[in-house]
Amino acid sequence: MATIEIEVSPDVASAYASASKETQKKVQILLNTWLPELITAPHRSLQEVMDQVSDEAEAHGLTDEILESLLRDDD
Secondary structure (H helix, E strand, O other), rough: OOOOOOOHHHHHHHHHOOOOOHHHHOOOOHHEEEEEEEHHOOOOOOOHHHHHHHHHHEEEEOOHHHHHHHHHHOO
């Protein structure tokens, strides 16, 4: 893996920094899925990319319930 720097709002930075390592890993997985789509297909809208990623995730067995469970706080 490589590290990149992305500018985000202070609230996002704070939330990420205070998140558990497991939650940070989940965010990294989502970014690793979405960013290549956004970068390689800049003519497509974010909604189109998100729809495609969602369709692909669902085709690979990721249901809304599983995604919600993965993204839920570790509390």
